[in-house]
Amino acid sequence: MQRELGTLPLAPALRARLAAAGFQTAQELLDTGPCGLSKEIGISREEALEALQVVRQECHGEAARTAGGSGATRKCTALELLEEEQTQGFIITFCSALDTILGGGVQLTKITEICGAPGVGKTQLCMQLAVDVQIPECFGGVAGEAVFIDTEGSFMVDRVVEIAAACVQHCHLIAEAQQEEEHREALETFSLENILSHIYYFRCRDYTELLAQVYLLPEFLSEHSKVRLVVIDGIAFPFRHDFEDLSLRTRLLNGLAQQLIIIANNHTSAVVLTNQMTTRIGQSQSTLVPALGESWGHAATIRLIFHWDNSQRLATLYKSPSQKESTIAYHITSHGFRDVQPPAVTPSTEGTELNPRKRPRTEEEKQ
Amino acid sequence: MASKKLRRAQLSQEMCERLSRYQITTCQDFLCLSFLELMKVTGQSYYEVQKLLCKVSRACAPKMQTAYEMKLRKSVNPSSAFLSTTLHSLDGVLHGGVPCGSLTEITSPPGCGKTQFCIMLSVLATLPVSMGGLDGAVIYIDTESAFSAERLIEIAANRFPAYFDSDEKLLCMTRSIHLYRELTCFSVLKRIMSLEEEIILKKVKLIIIDSVASVVRKEFDTKLQGNLAERSNFLTRGASVLKYLAEEFSIPV
Numbered sequence: 377m378q379r380e381l382g383t384l385p386l387a388p389a390l391r392a393r394l395a396a397a398g399f400q401t402a403q404e405l406l407d408t409g410p411c412g413l414s415k416e417i418g419i420s421r422e423e424a425l426e427a428l429q430v431v432r433q434e435c436h437g438e439a440a441r442t443a444g445g446s447g448a449t450r451k452c453t454a455l456e457l458l459e460e461e462q463t464q465g466f467i468i469t470f471c472s473a474l475d476t477i478l479g480g481g482v483q484l485t486k487i488t489e490i491c492g493a494p495g496v497g498k499t500q501l502c503m504q505l506a507v508d509v510q511i512p513e514c515f516g517g518v519a520g521e522a523v524f525i526d527t528e529g530s531f532m533v534d535r536v537v538e539i540a541a542a543c544v545q546h547c548h549l550i551a552e553a554q555q556e557e558e559h560r561e562a563l564e565t566f567s568l569e570n571i572l573s574h575i576y577y578f579r580c581r582d583y584t585e586l587l588a589q590v591y592l593l594p595e596f597l598s599e600h601s602k603v604r605l606v607v608i609d610g611i612a613f614p615f616r617h618d619f620e621d622l623s624l625r626t627r628l629l630n631g632l633a634q635q636l637i638i639i640a641n642n643h644t645s646a647v648v649l650t651n652q653m654t655t656r657i658g659q660s661q662s663t664l665v666p667a668l669g670e671s672w673g674h675a676a677t678i679r680l681i682f683h684w685d686n687s688q689r690l691a692t693l694y695k696s697p698s699q700k701e702s703t704i705a706y707h708i709t710s711h712g713f714r715d716v717q718p719p720a721v722t723p724s725t726e727g728t729e730l731n732p733r734k735r736p737r738t739e740e741e742k743q
Numbered sequence: 744m745a746s747k748k749l750r751r752a753q754l755s756q757e758m759c760e761r762l763s764r765y766q767i768t769t770c771q772d773f774l775c776l777s778f779l780e781l782m783k784v785t786g787q788s789y790y791e792v793q794k795l796l797c798k799v800s801r802a803c804a805p806k807m808q809t810a811y812e813m814k815l816r817k818s819v820n821p822s823s824a825f826l827s828t829t830l831h832s833l834d835g836v837l838h839g840g841v842p843c844g845s846l847t848e849i850t851s852p853p854g855c856g857k858t859q860f861c862i863m864l865s866v867l868a869t870l871p872v873s874m875g876g877l878d879g880a881v882i883y884i885d886t887e888s889a890f891s892a893e894r895l896i897e898i899a900a901n902r903f904p905a906y907f908d909s910d911e912k913l914l915c916m917t918r919s920i921h922l923y924r925e926l927t928c929f930s931v932l933k934r935i936m937s938l939e940e941e942i943i944l945k946k947v948k949l950i951i952i953d954s955v956a957s958v959v960r961k962e963f964d965t966k967l968q969g970n971l972a973e974r975s976n977f978l979t980r981g982a983s984v985l986k987y988l989a990e991e992f993s994i995p996v
Contacts, residue, residue: 425958504811529845529986534838572811579805581987584771588800591774595797596807616979624775631777679835 492682520604879948
């Protein structure tokens with residue numbers, strides 16, 4: 377950075393002008409900037425920029441090495457992003473209404489947050505997603521593995537077995553209807569055992585274990601590169617009790633959110649979090665709002681709120697950058713997360729044609 | 744796990760000493776600091792701090808298991824997955840009975856039979872496995888003083904006359920039901936925290952708390968300022984300890 381101007385490959389006329397103005401080292405040039413340089417020497421801004429770029433290139437060899445950045449900042453045009461997004465897969469939820477309002481399913485590289493009162497079906501959806509992420513690509517899935525971080529202890533293996541069995545059966549029916557070779561091959565690996573052995577389960581008892589696990593997650597994900605879904609069931613639970621220092625809590629949560637965003641982006645996986653609801657006591661009435669405060673609301677990209685309406689479960693898309701806010705009804709059956717069956721028995725499309733990756737389902741598969 | 748001392752996390756001695764000057768002695772303190780603070784405190788570069796973080800995290804992170812391993816473990820011991828309530832329709836709805844390893848909550852308006860149900864479950868838990876029980880002791884934390892030993896014997900004698908045919912068997916059964924009368928939230932919490940050793944010592948297979956609501960409502964009036972936070976604090980702390988006990992020992996609570 378302290379290189380003399382004489383050693384830089386600049387045009388002689390330019391060099392003469394710089395010497396006349398009193399510039400001696402490359403650092404002074406870079407500090408001035410192109411606008412200041414053009415005013416002082418009397419050259420146009422483009423020429424000044426060119427000169428600076430030459431200087432920078434010469435000196436940059438050593439500088440890049442000492443900076444030692446992580447290289448995580450990528451810049452790309454919106455067109456590249458568009459192409460990336462269009463080829464990206466979604467993790468379907470088996471409830472086509474929910475998939476429709478989400479724009480195809482749970483998106484990879486984004487953080488989705490599911491809030492709801494206890495018992496409304498958050499853990500059920502998480503277990504469903506952990507099975508659905510493993511659906512082979514020829515059936516419309518992303519063929520990935522799942523990491524399940526449980527803080528509340530509500531993960532029931534038997535229930536996952538049920539959901540997985542229903543999913544395998546569904547794929548079998550599609551394969552029989554389509555009769556294609558790749559379907560049969562994929563089905564051989566898509567068995568109950570395989571599904572269960574690709575769900576990596578961590579039980580964190582308090583927030584320290586959760587923090588530790590999230591710090592270790594990038595390493596784990598680089599070893600298991602097929603993981604496409606990280607579920608943290610109950611991110612609110614360890615942070616809601618025993619925390620006198622609320623600023624520490626906010627700081628830890630923000631750090632957690634940042635790490636999760638990095639993980640989601642670097643490993644192209646979806647991150648799904650479940651949150652609890654808390655009561656906000658207003659002037660005249662109290663409303664249910666997602667827990668962990670206002671600042672946590674900025675962490676998730678997509679927010680779903682599950683709630684009851686009499687005895688019907690509803691899901692509302694509360695926050696999304698690309699879809700509009702809407703509410704749909706869903707059911708939890710013995711097979712898992714499903715649509716509410718429409719009263720008429722017409723073979724409606726149910727929005728499956730909107731997703732070109734899904735094979736159209738025939739009558740007998742609509743269980 | 745969180746209060747693990749940094750010395751045991753395989754950090755070097757001088758590092759531990761340096762950190763203890765800033766009052767950072769446990770893994771919890773270490774992980775609560777931000778990156779910049781860690782760099783300042785340890786005096787190391789960015790990459791070194793990352794490596795340290797990984798080391799400390801590994802010391803307190805949970806172990807990984809796949810869902811398949813969990814299923815295998817469960818299927819090895821199918822009978823111990825549930826405590827059958829001997830009410831067939833209830834067992835059907837619960838897929839086998841009260842599940843072992845998780846918390847089950849029974850709520851109802853007064854007089855419906857919660858305490859009776861709890862007494863019944865205590866009898867069932869002491870039965871041998873061949874009869875559908877858990878063959879173990881029971882810890883009964885009573886906050887309403889509603890537990891009646893006579894009623895216990897009455898239920899046992901009338902329900903399982905073939906098994907409890909002699910007084911001796913009845914006495915043996917009553918000896919394995921340990922009753923604790925706690926009347927304040929604080930003592931309930933203290934009792935729950937001390938249960939771990941008792942469970943191992945007495946081979947306990949069932950924990951019953953009757954009831955949580957009564958002691959909480961007595962002490963915390965939600966209209967007063969600050970009580971709501973304290974109450975939920977107490978409840979969540981108790982709940983997490985109970986969950987830990989249930990999972991660790993695979994017993995119903």
